[in-house]
Amino acid sequence: MTVAFHESPVIYDAIIIGAGVMGATTALFLARAGLKVALVDRQDMFRAASGVNAGTLTLHMTRAQLIPHAIRGREMWLNSAEWLGEDVGALATPGLSMAFTEAEEDLLRQRASVRQNMGAPIEIISAEKAVSIEPGVNPRLRAAAYCALDGHIPTYRVGGAYARALKEAGITLIENAPVESISSVRGQGHEIRLTGHARAIHGRRVVLSTGAWLEKMLGWFGHDISIRCLINQLVVTETLPPVMGSVLSIANGLLSLKQFANGSVLIGGGWQGEGNIRDGGTRVIPENLQGNVRLAQHVVPRLNEAQILRVWLGLESETPDAMPLIGALTPDDDAFVVGCVHSGFTSGPYMGRLLAERILGADPDLSAFNPSRFSPSSATRAQL
Amino acid sequence: MSKPDRSPVTVIGGGVAGSTAAIALSRHGLPVTLIDEQPSAGGQIFRAPSSYARQTVPPNHEFSGGDALRQKLATSNVRVRLSTRVWGLSPSLTLDLLGPDGMDQIPPSTVVVANGATERFFPFQGWTTPRITGLAGASILMRNGGTLPGQSVVVAGSGPLLFSVAHQVLEMGGKVTAIIDSGNRADWTRLGAMLTLDSSRLTQAAAWMLRLRKAGIPVHHRSFLSAAEETETGLLLTVSDMDHPERHHFYTAEAAACGYGLKPSTLITRTAGVQHRYDSLGGYLEPVTDVAGRTSHPDLYVTGDAAGIRGMAVARLRGLVTAHAVAHDRGLIPAKAYASLTRTPLRHLRRLDAVSRRMLPLMNAGRTIGARLPDDTIVCRCERVKAGTLRTAIQSGAEDLNQLKAWTRCGMGPCQGRMCEDSARALLTTACNSTPEEAGSFTARIPFFPLPLTSVTGDFSYSDIPLPKAAPL
């Protein structure tokens, strides 16, 4: 999509860089509050993590401290018609996390108890109970953690729904425009230069929501934060007769397994592929494909009837403490970040909305996500 | 000349180009493995006939040519791995295979991709009924399977295959109800003027057309199959005029075969990351190669129709030249020997190439059909995605093929977009008034075809699984 520039350059109230779930949600709530908003992406919108992730809504796998946010994010997905304008097909299901060894059972109890304390309705159930809830699971399990508040979304429906909502909200969408530089211009906020665009765009505020590509841009604002890029493997099968009804995982969090309404089964869990964000190329590691799929087949033995349809890799960003970055980057309160949220698809819309509220003058508690926690010298200024 | 490199070469595809290249490479003293997905080598044109087909189909050039090729392979030093498919590869060219004995890998080697062509399709109402096959598919069913698609067949689409398939139906005692060609009659006449350049092929084409005309078979030029409806005994087919879409003809037949020319198979080359370009004459994506099949990847060569559709005679010459080029690049033969070995093949190659390029627009004559599809026509057969769904997504801002796929599932199914990419592209470029380059092409993903999950998992116990360390609390 291209933008027509007129005689006098437009100054946006906010320019959001990175059109995934978080950036697009921030953009949407800012625009609905009356701000003039542009949303920029290095490629087409929703094509990175937000477009290729497993679509899991999970409290088992999210970080314990983020449970309250994940619960709110999940609710937003289930009610997407209300705030996004259309139903994206989110389905509420229970979630079962399983243990097959003694060590896994210990881990399961430990992880469940921490999550219970953070408000997740998770309880430990016996193997028999687990099999009665989910007859397709391997009866050799020792115990399971049951959570009533899980679910999943057919991820492919999300991008188009956001595209229509953004258009409706009057947001200027600039795709296939990698950001080359961001600089301050007195009285005009930030000047942002985009590859392939002769003229820079200007915004009073800028929001970075570029996921795996955050590190370099944070550096432009003096935040030296090392962002690790996870290259998560996903596997989808052809349609099968129903073999499961809930979201399944294992105690250590390294499996997510669900069956969509069309019958296809999606196998994820964060097994790693190879690649780097500069070259853009990613590659499946055969041993990890085998390991991930073996784990899935162990958990649901009937997957031995499945055909593997496609394997792909999605990028996820992680800070050194594996906690999100949400908040202001400058003392002037004119640059912000939202990202690096573990299980970011579950909480994503809520995190994006929180940042929009913060920008609009509300005071949500974002202290645990303050980007200045990694840079002692600037820690005090950004909190002002 | 540097030290000769005698490390292994892998040829993917045992058709005319691949088999010729493999034999020539092994004559240069290189250890060669030839992989082919069929139970015998020969590719599509020289597909080995079943014993039933040998009884029912009159002897022909394809049978004898294929037998000779298989005989040559059998007496060569080429290691032939049949019923084996490549389902993935790495940038360093490790090949992932699935064969009769399950999963296997070939470590990085020089790879010659000779996996030929895929047929191009444009949809119409009812094209998913089992009475409809591809045009090349009908030919394979007859030549390899000795079986007619139906006792009466409507043959539709574009390119020389139309007349070849119609001729095959007659030869087997079937009835050709009608021939529906999206090209102009004048294009065929112009091609005839090039007879001196490729006399064997064009003479054969002329003979087919003459026989079909004598048989009184109706031929509609500038027309296309627009609908197929199941009846008690077969199909009711609607033929529409390309220039006056409101003008129709109707035919009934037991079956219909429809295809709109060939395009190079590019899943392997796209996954390898070599440079591709859109050939507007052919209307397809092809890897960028030099005359010998070298690509932007130093160890990957592409030969035969996989490098651009030129037909069998060119495929054989390309296979030969590619093999000599590999030998030269490996330091096995000096530049002078390469020049003398390739002088004659390259001369023929240039002459035939000129004719073949003239045929591309004929094969590509259906390109406007995809753009005009009615909203309720299924475009993506696998996911049953209709033209109207694609148009809605385009209106929402999906302006390239991958975004269109991401939002609609078009091309996400088992065929990985092989059947729908051309019509999705035609629809997209028309709606956005954009170029095929702007529309792009579907990102290639592994596996290239669905893999039985158990072929990946094999026999294992829980303790065999290398569980990574737990995710952060």
Added chain:
Amino acid sequence: MSNENSPITFVFQSRSGTRTVNGIEGEPVTAALRRSGILELGQSGIDGTPRGAFCFMGSCQECRVLINGAIDYACKASVLPNMTVTPYVQA
């Protein structure tokens, strides 16, 4: 293969019943089925409509059937005596 050319029979088991099909050992399964008038090899997993062999080149994936319980391409797999072919619901 010594048994080529031998007429044999195999079984096609679908929702419309079980049929014995004549074929020649070694020929493609689609060819034998088609001569017996069997074109429907399964159903679309999306809308349940019939599906049959289309491209005959291993591209379209639509001719996949279960042969003695294992997935195979009917356009390519060989007819063998006493085998059982069943439809595969795909997508």
